[in-house]
Amino acid sequence: MKIAIASGKGGTGKSFVATNLSYALSENFQVALVDCDVEEPNAYLFLKPEIKEKRDITIKVPVIDNSKCTGCRLCSTHCEFHALITVKDKTYVFEELCHGCGFCMRICPNGAIGEKNKVIGEFSYGFVGRMDFYMGEMKVGTELATPVIRYVKEQVKDRGIVIFDSPPGTSCPVVETIEDCDFVVLVTEPSPFGLNDLKLAVETVKSMGIRFGVVENRAMEGVNIIKDYLRENNIPLLSEIPLDREIAEVYSHGKLVVREIPSYRDRFLKIYDEIVKRVEI
Numbered sequence: 001m002k003i004a005i006a007s008g009k010g011g012t013g014k015s016f017v018a019t020n021l022s023y024a025l026s027e028n029f030q031v032a033l034v035d036c037d038v039e040e041p042n043a044y045l046f047l048k049p050e051i052k053e054k055r056d057i058t059i060k061v062p063v064i065d066n067s068k069c070t071g072c073r074l075c076s077t078h079c080e081f082h083a084l085i086t087v088k089d090k091t092y093v094f095e096e097l098c099h100g101c102g103f104c105m106r107i108c109p110n111g112a113i114g115e116k117n118k119v120i121g122e123f124s125y126g127f128v129g130r131m132d133f134y135m136g137e138m139k140v141g142t143e144l145a146t147p148v149i150r151y152v153k154e155q156v157k158d159r160g161i162v163i164f165d166s167p168p169g170t171s172c173p174v175v176e177t178i179e180d181c182d183f184v185v186l187v188t189e190p191s192p193f194g195l196n197d198l199k200l201a202v203e204t205v206k207s208m209g210i211r212f213g214v215v216e217n218r219a220m221e222g223v224n225i226i227k228d229y230l231r232e233n234n235i236p237l238l239s240e241i242p243l244d245r246e247i248a249e250v251y252s253h254g255k256l257v258v259r260e261i262p263s264y265r266d267r268f269l270k271i272y273d274e275i276v277k278r279v280e281i
């Protein structure tokens, strides 16, 4: 089963849920944690994986041989990312805008476009006990989160439970992460900002037709802003994780709550039970 842990905004506890849930499940199941938050991956800080392999993630970017270019503009007109410009009979590449789709290389009628590799990120693979650990990280100075996420997802051995720690927000990298998942867990917090971003995330997941539920992090007695919204919209609350000083201390030391405070283990496992009930319906 593929489960994505997502949130409408950063800082709600998405990685906190992803790491603790995956670790708790790995005691009894075959689990893989895939950190797709490639701009700022941080699951490794809590899981402390034993990394076995690292490799560059590359794309093919065009190299123009201007001695063959006739200035027909076919490539620059059709590059949907505006990564090419043709001036008179010369064409220039803006590598930072190129997504490596290869279209320009295929359509040039004069064979003027070759290719070269460009490093856009790094892939890591390792273990946390019995759990598989995968991580992608964008190279500083690049903007291509989606191809990095796609590459990391292609490396995952699909066995048992795969948990994807999604980027925050609702943009293309999130869509790339969650699109083939069986279930999405949206993590939020009880505040007006939290609710606003949760609503955006709910719209995104609904539009993709993926089953989903919500975990309310830092829940407070008597503060029902999230619960009221979920009830009114018939959205399942999978679990509440209370605002707890002990959790904050464990988290701030880069440790796992399910390991340090065993009473929380069942609360995270309950999230999985709630997911299974809904995926099997």
Ligand code: SF4
Binding pocket: 064, 068, 069, 070, 071, 072, 073, 074, 075, 076, 086, 091, 107, 108, 109, 110, 111, 112, 113
């Ligand atoms: S398609 Fe080829 S020939 Fe035409 S402008 Fe581009 S590089 Fe030049």
Ligand code: SF4
Binding pocket: 060, 061, 062, 078, 079, 080, 081, 082, 083, 084, 097, 098, 099, 100, 101, 102, 103, 104, 105
């Ligand atoms: S490879 Fe694709 S994105 Fe890159 S310049 Fe060519 S058409 Fe544009």
